[in-house]
Amino acid sequence: MSTENFENASAAPNGQPAEEQPVWRQEYPIDWSESEYVTRREFTRLLLVTSFAFVVGQAWIVLSSVGKKATAAQPPRVEIAKIDQVPVGGSLLFYYPNENSPCLLVHLPSDQYVAFSQKCTHLSCPVLPEVDQGRFHCPCHEGEFDIQTGVPLSGPPRRRLPQVKLEIANGHIYAVGIEEGVA
Amino acid sequence: MRPSLARPSRVRRSPFSRSQRSTIVTGIMLIVWLLVILQLWLFMATMEAYLGGNDNVIVPGLIASVVCLLLNFGLFHYLRNLDR
Numbered sequence: 514m515s516t517e518n519f520e521n522a523s524a525a526p527n528g529q530p531a532e533e534q535p536v537w538r539q540e541y542p543i544d545w546s547e548s549e550y551v552t553r554r555e556f557t558r559l560l561l562v563t564s565f566a567f568v569v570g571q572a573w574i575v576l577s578s579v580g581k582k583a584t585a586a587q588p589p590r591v592e593i594a595k596i597d598q599v600p601v602g603g604s605l606l607f608y609y610p611n612e613n614s615p616c617l618l619v620h621l622p623s624d625q626y627v628a629f630s631q632k633c634t635h636l637s638c639p640v641l642p643e644v645d646q647g648r649f650h651c652p653c654h655e656g657e658f659d660i661q662t663g664v665p666l667s668g669p670p671r672r673r674l675p676q677v678k679l680e681i682a683n684g685h686i687y688a689v690g691i692e693e694g695v696a
Numbered sequence: 697m698r699p700s701l702a703r704p705s706r707v708r709r710s711p712f713s714r715s716q717r718s719t720i721v722t723g724i725m726l727i728v729w730l731l732v733i734l735q736l737w738l739f740m741a742t743m744e745a746y747l748g749g750n751d752n753v754i755v756p757g758l759i760a761s762v763v764c765l766l767l768n769f770g771l772f773h774y775l776r777n778l779d780r
Contacts, residue, residue: 539779550718557725557772560732564768567735571758574746578754634748672748693749 588690593618593628596684604642606631609677609688616677617642617649618686619660626686628677629663635670649674717778724771731764738764 523543593607599620609616615631631639638653649658656668663674678690742757
């Protein structure tokens with residue numbers, strides 16, 4: 514019997530046409546062509562579950578964002594260093610706002626102070642200041658950031674480094690907040 | 697008395713033949729597949745924006761993904777009705 518003809522495929526033992534067969538027999542067909550119909554329908558069901566999983570993922574991002582905003586307390590005011598502690602062209606490693614967040618304070622040749630997160634926005638390697646060349650350099654994948662703004666200049670990073678807001682008072686430099694990096 | 701297995705307990709009635717339904721299920725499967733790929737792209741773009749500190753796109757991303765899911769659900773519902 515030809516398996517190319519759907520309607521005249523292998524007959525069921527009771528002799529009834531395919532549409533008259535019980536559901537269980539239609540779900541487990543004999544002929545490969547009919548089996549193909551069932552497997553494609555079941556694959557479509559799997560795709561539907563995948564689609565639902567993506568919606569759950571998107572909802573998780575929204576909830577995570579809302580939770581982050583709700584729990585974001587006023588950033589602490591932390592003393593980093595004294596003004597004369599960092600020479601022009603020098604840098605200082607500090608941790609802000611917690612001990613798991615390394616940051617770099619840089620004293621620019623223009624006598625300004627800037628501070629950025631040390632984590633590269635590509636894959637979180639530590640960036641190194643190269644003040645004379647006006648950049649932060651990430652040795653992992655040759656990423657470069659502008660030392661004044663934290664904007665990516667070359668390499669794989671596409672987002673700028675988070676900038677630490679500074680305040681200078683009574684000869685001391687304080688970290689007072691973080692501005693997240695946006696491309 | 698033992699019930700006969702050959703006796704149809706529930707019978708499907710469809711306006712389409714088996715071969716027509718096979719074509720329909722293939723078409724719907726491809727459309728659903730495209731929508732899922734679109735959702736994958738949406739998810740990656742939204743995650744990238746969120747990690748970059750851009751929160752403006754995450755709610756529109758969720759809405760677009762829900763619309764895709766509803767379309768997929770509607771298509772699958774149509775597919776289920778083909779067998780009834």
